[in-house]
Amino acid sequence: KNEVEQSPQNLTAQEGEFITINCSYSVGISALHWLQQHPGGGIVSLFMLSSGKKKHGRLIATINIQEKHSSLHITASHPRDSAVYICAVGPWGDKLIFGTGTRLQVFP
Amino acid sequence: ETGVTQSPTHLIKTRGQQVTLRCSSQSGHNTVSWYQQALGQGPQFIFQYYREEENGRGNFPPRFSGLQFPNYSSELNVNALELDDSALYLCASSLDRLSTDTQYFGPGTRLTVL
Numbered sequence: 001k002n003e004v005e006q007s008p009q010n011l012t013a014q015e016g017e018f019i020t021i022n023c024s025y026s027v028g029i030s031a032l033h034w035l036q037q038h039p040g041g042g043i044v045s046l047f048m049l050s051s052g053k054k055k056h057g058r059l060i061a062t063i064n065i066q067e068k069h070s071s072l073h074i075t076a077s078h079p080r081d082s083a084v085y086i087c088a089v090g091p092w093g094d095k096l097i098f099g100t101g102t103r104l105q106v107f108p
Numbered sequence: 109e110t111g112v113t114q115s116p117t118h119l120i121k122t123r124g125q126q127v128t129l130r131c132s133s134q135s136g137h138n139t140v141s142w143y144q145q146a147l148g149q150g151p152q153f154i155f156q157y158y159r160e161e162e163n164g165r166g167n168f169p170p171r172f173s174g175l176q177f178p179n180y181s182s183e184l185n186v187n188a189l190e191l192d193d194s195a196l197y198l199c200a201s202s203l204d205r206l207s208t209d210t211q212y213f214g215p216g217t218r219l220t221v222l
Contacts, residue, residue, distance in 0.1 A: 004150075031208040041145075041196050041216035048210055086150055090207020095141070095164050098150030 003027050006087050006099040013106050019074040021102045023087030026068065031090040034061050034072050036083045037101065043086070046072070077106045112201050114214035122222050126187045129217045133180040133201030139163070140182045141211065142174060145196040157182060158205045186219075194221045 005024045013019055023032070034046040047054050047061040049070065054061050058077075063070040074081055084101040091097065113132045121127050133140050139158045143151035153166035157176035171187040180201070186193055196218050200211035 030206070033211075035213075041198070041218070043151075043198065043200075043213035045210050045212070048208060050208065088150075092207075094207065095153045095156060095166070096207055096211070098143075098152070100148070100150045 002099070003097050004087055004089055004099040006085075006102050008102060009100070011102055011104045013077050013104070015078055015106055015108050017077050017106075019077050019081070019104065019106075021072045021085050021087075021104070023070045023072070023099055024068060025070075025087075025089045025097075027089065027091045027097070029065075029089045030092050032063055032070050033088040033090070033096065034070075035086040035088060037086060038083045046085075074104075077104075079106045079108055082106050112199065112212050112214035114197075114199055114217050116217060117215070118218045118220075120220045120222065121189050123189055123191060125189050125221075126185065127189060127219060129184045129186075129197050129199075129219070131182045131184070131199035131201075131214055133182065133199070134212055135180055137180060137201035137203055137212070139202045139205050139209070140176055141200045141202070142182075142184045143198040143200065144168070144193075145198060145216070147195070151198055154184065156205065163205055189221045191221050194219060 049063040060073040086101045087099040088096045141156040142154040145151040155165040176182040196216045200213045202209040
């Protein structure tokens with residue numbers, strides 16, 4: 001079993017829909033990161049969470065430390081949101097462990 | 109402030125050869141991490157350098173080695189290339205070594221081993 005599991009693996013949506021991507025992990029962590037990877041490979045850091053909730057524009061990330069679960073929400077999705085979204089956790093004193101990613105396609 | 113850059117963008121090698129990939133971190137970032145990302149998978153941690161010293165290594169054999177230089181550049185060297193080494197190699201720089209630090213990723217080098 002992977003230490004970081006994401007669901008769904010693939011997601012298609014119509015423009016304007018509300019999107020939720022989930023991440024579950026099995027190790028104790030000091031931080032959880034949400035990353036966005038566009039075709040071609042470049043990765044951009046979206047959020048770093050250690051508790052609670054963060055919001056940036058149309059993106060919202062939440063984390064429940066007790067349940068070892070985080071969600072990334074996209075409100076009013078747009079075709080430019082099409083990318084792979086990756087969850088990565090940082091165990092205490094250790095290096096990041098990445099999920100396999102959720103491939104999101106938003107159609108006009 | 110310039111971003112993280114990597115060179116080359118693409119590279120084709122044959123089995124048994126050696127390769128050096130380069131990364132230029134953001135100025136002031138003392139930490140660089142290298143990752144291997146196979147097609148359809150998440151990145152896998154190779155190793156991290158902090159102030160020119162190795163600061164942690166993932167489950168990769170010794171033929172994967174690295175260097176970090178005082179000018180915020182770094183290298184990933186892979187000897188005796190194998191077909192399974194074909195992947196996207198990413199470097200990421202950060203201010204410090206902590207997993208709470210934001211990592212700034214380069215665009216990656218896509219290595220193909222034939």
